[in-house]
Amino acid sequence: MTLRGTTIPHAAGFVAGDGPRIVTAHFDDPEAHVLSRYEELGGYEGLRRALDSSPGEVHSIIREATVLGRGGAGFPAGVKWGFCPEGVWPRYLVVNGDESEPGTYKDRLLMELDPHQLIEGALIACYAVGLSQCFLYVRGEMALAQERIANALNEAYAAGYVGRNIMGTDFSVDVVLHWGAGAYVVGEETALIESLEGKRGMPRLKPPYFPAAIGLYGQPTIVNNVETLSNMPWIMNNGAEAYRAIGTESSPGTRMVAVSGHVKRPGVYEIVNGSTTFRDLIYGEDMCGGIREDRELKAFVPGGGSAPWFLPEQLDIPFEGRQASAAGSMLGSGAVIVMDETTDIPRAALSLTHFYAHESCGKCTPCREGGTWLERIMTRIVDGVGTERDLEMLLEVGRNICPGDFPHAADSSRGLEAVPFPYRMNTICFVGPSAYAPVNSALTLFPEEFEARVRRDEGVVVPSPGRESRV
């Protein structure tokens, strides 16, 4: 099947490894997004099994499997489902397909290549928790994902998998496809709900910390990430124990990780959770195969643009939340951005800071003003017109967004110890701290590159080829 307006081969970007495949199991099949093919591959069998059990039993299986949320926070989905207050109806499900964290892409592939798996996962959640309407919020810029999900839903309705009296039972739920319109902050779950209510996508003041208490239209609402829900059919078919047999005790199953930047084989990989290390991923022959042209690794972003950076000495840390936090960063949304020895560190940090400053919704002053100032100061440093005072000012602005020590990795070559994640914050959501994270990492781990810039060392300031100095 060719797609209008694209020239991209099937599943481009995905790299199949030798390990277990749960959510990407159908990615080799170019027709898996079509219902008849999905059924041949065992599709909607997980939903059938769920409907043969009570909602409470399904919830128990998911809770037991310990599916950690794949959107960034890593909170167990089964536990989150249990936060709905008793006796308050109706409850809603909002599927978060607004993937836009720099470096991250896995949800887009899941939506494009296996939309029925996602729909099936969403229905299992609705059944287990008693969610009577589902909104599938897809990022606005993903035309192909919208197309594939629209087609899949139309087929699934016709076949009786979605809508009234699903598979002849008294389980009835509509799944409504909804597109965003371009705003990174809407990936934050309370902003997503605001956006779904037809408003500007600004995060809500917390508490309540979970929209399970007060969410869409003030009702209990579960917000789950696309990858999280895509795991549900497999778990219903294979059981919680089989799921927990993969990965580690604290981080079971698999997870999808996109590795981009200066590696030989960039791609989206499904890796074993908990035990796979960054070294396996970046240097493994079956994975990225090392740094391009066998150069030296300088630094890498371990968990999407918001995450503090790691150095080569953190390569042996596995994809396990507590170890990543202790080392000064987070696993976030499953996105590793690799920078080799040729990378201009201040310019790389500016690129990310620009992103978060640009995407600030403006609700919290430290983010709105601070992000703008961070970008402004970083721009003049990169352009070679910054001063010593600017370096201090970056730290001051950062402290106004995140008071106290900001997390960073250890650098044993200069006797620097790690400051563990998370940070404290003066903002409602993570956009403000995310504007500061790359600045803090770059300045803490590579101070000499900033000092050379403000001293105007010869040859340090390289004019940018693009019109904007950030690119």
Added chain:
Amino acid sequence: MTDHFTPANLDLAHEIIDRYPVKRSAMIPLLHLAQEQDGWVTEDAMRQIAELVGVTPAEVLGTCSFYEMFKRRPVGRFLINICGTLSCQLMGAGELIHHAERKLGITSGDTTPDGLFTLAVAECQAACTEAPCLQVNYRHRYRVTPEDFDILVDELRSEADRGEGPDPGNPDAGGVPRHGVLSLSRQHIPAERAAGPSSPTSDQGPPAWMPPPDAEEQK
């Protein structure tokens, strides 16, 4: 006031509104519909959307202006968004943007005088391993070299010359749909299959398949 939406789109607008428990939730989908019809979001469209969902035009503008994709003045038939975020930057997005500006003879943010191309530097497009990437009307192109960019522009130009492309009613026609057209497929919920929207004020107790709380506790 006369309708801004065409009769077919007005039907579609009502179909969309009816899916939501609260009309206002249809605002973003209707703004997309307006942009699909006109290529951008006009004042008239916002006024009619306000009427349709029961809010003021100012509230529609408030929502509309928050989101990057809604253009409140005309843009080219092809909006070319080149990703400038870190993964793409590391792989040469700067050079690509510089080249694109020279090829099209405009700076990013502008539209060519013939109204065909608007060029923009965009944020992460979720194709980070295929850097540098771009989107034409939100359809990806991967690992784009300056030569690829020239070929792309020439192809789009000749497509426009031949009058092909922008027809959501005919998904088999070749080419890139014009700006404003996103998904070429739409969800339609058949009336006989619809569970119906779940109103937040209905207070009907747990849904039919949920056992009463007592029964669940006994398990």
